Amino acid sequence: MKILKNSKIFVAGHTGLLGSALVRKLKEQGFQNIVTRGHKELDLKDRLAVNLFFEEEGPEYVFLAAGKAGNISLCATFPATFLHENIAIQDTVFEAANQFGVKHLVYYGSSCTYPKHSPQPIREEYFLTGGIEETSEAYASAKIAGILACKAYNRQYRTNRFIALIPNTLYGPNDRFSVENSHVFSALMRRFYDARRSGQKEVVLWGTGNPRREFIFSEDVAEASIFAVQHAEELENHHYNIGTGVDISIRELATLIAAETQYGGEIRWDTSRPDGPMQKLLDSSKFLSLGWKPSTLIEKGLELTYRWFLDHEAGERK
Ligand SMILES: NC(=O)c1ccc[n+]([C@@H]2O[C@H](COP(=O)([O-])OP(=O)(O)OC[C@H]3O[C@@H](n4cnc5c(N)ncnc54)[C@H](OP(=O)(O)O)[C@@H]3O)[C@@H](O)[C@H]2O)c1
DSSP states (O other): OOOOOTEEEEEETTTHHHHHHHHHHHHHTTTOEEEOTTTTTTTTHHHHHHHHHHHHOOSSSEEEEEEEEOOHHHHHSSHHHHHHHHHHHHHHHHHHHHTTSEEEEEEEOOGGOTTOOOOOSSSHHHHSSSSHHHHGGGHHHHHHHHHHHHHHHHHHHHHOOEEEEEEOOEEOTTTTOOOOTTHHHHHHHHHHHHHHHHHOOOOEEOSOOOOOOOOEEEEHHHHHHHHHTGGGGOSSSSSSEOOOOEEHHHHHHHHHHHTTTTSSEEEEETTOOOOOEEEOOOOOHHHHTTTOOOOHHHHHHHHHHHHHHHHSOOSSSO
């Protein structure tokens, strides 16, 4: 069942990094009937309100980009909040989607659901084969539950309604750009931008800069999500990795972002600080074999993100 140009599509979390990219991409592809609700208008943890919304609006497709997301430090500081909010949102929305006959719902897992010591690149079948990273285990547990829920609903109700995607780390417009609350990409943008503006001669970064990470532009994940729905008949009842297949060292990333923000000072690596895992690269060949591929090189995505950052007085969200 393909999404028609006038199909009613609910993008949950449309003010966020991924949700805003979904709205842009859906509009760009000509979908005209997009429904959104802000967090204050509709708390997706509120079962009664959510059921009423689904009953009244009758969305045919749902992209569930609403959730409590954050960096490792936030996940480690507020584990109960990350666990509770994500479980509550996904449980409420999944139940409503099932009850009110949504055709397809796309859910987003996270690469932190994979075992801490996964071989690289990480294949889908490594899921639940080993212990996960302790610092993000509460958040990861909620995401594991979400991925398993997609499979369980599909199996029990004999549908292919729920689609679970596991994108690697996203970056793009509408992200949070603060040193404390952001993923490394946006936090570095903030650090170098501020350093240039204040004439700082040196920026000190944690670790050796050697760990390698995979970053994917938010709009590529949005395109992959729309593609997944359009090819739902070909999907197995299993989660799919969504990545670029290319990783980059934190040192290389810092150099790229410093150049983009025109920071001309030194970068010093504080090697007394921990590095974290040396690599986190997804094997996305299963999804790529369906015919989708990411189109944004990191240099281009960085340029687009920085342009947005400057246009929005260095990022409004904290
Ligand atoms: N960012 C990544 O690298 C990444 C990677 C893999 C998977 N994911 C997953 O992708 C999804 C989106 O991530 P993101 O980075 O786009 O997050 P984000 O930028 O923090 O956006 C989250 C969105 O959800 C909304 N929201 C949060 N709680 C809500 C609630 N109770 N009711 C209604 N709306 C609520 C937020 O609104 P307010 O801001 O107004 O609260 C915001 O619009 C999450 O499930 C995340 O786990 C993200």
